[in-house]
Amino acid sequence: MSIKQSKIIQTNFREASLKRKLRKHLRSIGFTKSKDGNLQAPGDSKETIRFVHSAQREERILASEKFIACKSERLMKFFASGKDIDVEKISPVLERVYSDTWQGDLFRLASLTWSVPVSSGFGRRLRYLVWDEHNGKLMGLIAIGDPVFNLGVRDKFIGWESQARSARLVNLMDAYVLGAIPPYNSLLGGKLIACLLRSREIYDDFEKVYGNKTGLISKEDKSARLLAITTTSSMGRSSVYNRLKLDGIEYLKPVGYTGGWGHFHIPDWLFIELRDYLRTIDHRYADQYLFGQGPNWRLRTTRAALSSLGFKNDMLLHGIKREVFICQLANNATKILQTGKGQPDLTSLLCAKDIAESALDR
Template structure:
């Protein structure tokens, strides 16, 4: 057989196997096809969304096994049991997280407990632990980072064209991690944590850290000001972020929904094979992944691989629309973002302590009275949220407890 024919057959076999793996994976998640050939998700409820993220989350937990083994048990004492939470004494405080510290390990461990995997962020980043000073336990976590470049609902709300966006996107950040940890989430602590986005503390931290930063894509010096933060609900419509007002001030505003496009339903193992296929085809996207080489490299790489395999773009439309919110730190944020002119009016920004006092009165204290079940939560219950790592972590915690008891005796 001529050598050239052997190569053609090899490519065809590779393509056929990759197509089969892709179809089998999508079927395992519950996707079906519409009459037009587009993907139809198994549902839009919270359980359906968790199921769609299950493969991605399983991969994340498996990849974190050595981390959980090294650090998990030693950090579990930072999580509260319900009996340790006294709602009337809750006193939130922010701690900035630095890389390669035990605080960064705690941030990572807390994020691993969530049912929908969180991003690692990219570019400019500010990460925080939200502590309850009254008991020294972790209430929640916050991380803001460089924004998604293409987000139609955001650009429409602001009134941007492509030139405006390129010139002034530096003044926006995305909250890519935002939430409360059990049992504080049962007390509507997620609302309190979300309100902290619009705090004087975050505004000042950003100004000190990135106020004179250089744009990664444009490579131009830009006097960045944190005018607004965008966040997106991971579970479709958000009951936590909606109607977030304190004393007449709006802390988060719903601005619409995403279009239901993305790549979260393509897990790492499958993405690696798609990337290898592009590399085999000598496609530039296979290894063009440095930030600054264009928006969302992984999305474009996945799309390029699917196109090369003969699939339509419809396989990128997973159909899960997420609600998008904006937190405007400057009261004139939209006007400045539209025109590029003006001085930010941040006179209404409050400190973390001031916001916490209002949020406690508005949400947490009434919730504690009407729904006191948070008291029965045990910090060890958090271990069950770590999926395939739960058994390993529980054994580590029990070993640590046994060691502590032996040393005390």
């Protein structure tokens, strides 16, 4: 047998094995085929969504076992119990998180409590711990990063055509981690923390860090201003983010739903095998990732692997839609994002302390 024939046989065997693993995994988390042959989710209830994400969550926790064992004893003292909280004295403050610090470890440990695993973000990133200053306990987490390039309901709300979006997406970020941890989540703490997205502290931090940076992709000088932040609910329609108004100011506005596309149902271990397969067929996406290529890289790589294996492109249409929200930090954010002209009107942008006071009063 020639070397070429041997390579073809090995590749075909690997393709067949990968296909079996993918189908087995999808069946294990409840996906089936619809009558027209498309992927069909097991449902859209919150319990079902948690179950569909459970394999991914278990994978993250197993991968973090050593970290948890090493760090948890020191960090558990920052998590509150019910007796630690005096509702009338809750006093939220934001602390910026930097890499390679104990605060960074605490952020990671707390994010492992999420029932839907959180992303590590892409490109530009700002992370925060939200503390209850009254008792020194952790209330929740905020992390914003580069947004996806294509998001139909967002672009329709802003009024963006492709060229305008390309030119001004730099002024927008996405909250990929946003919420309260127990027991603050039982006290509507999630709503309070969501309101903190629209805070002067986050606006100012963004300006200091990214206000005068050269774009990694465009290589152009940017004069970025944080005009708006998007976020999506992990559980379909959100009861936490909806109706977020304080003193007549709308903190999060619902703009629609995602199309149900994504790759969360492809776990890390399977994604690694898909990349290895792309290497065997010398596909350019196998090792193309570079910092700055954006949050769509994994989606593109997964799609390329599935296509090469002979699956339909709609294998990534998992059908679980997320509600999309936009937080406009400037009163005239939409107008500037549309036209690229004007100065941000920040007259209603409050500091975290003032936002918290209004939320607690309500």
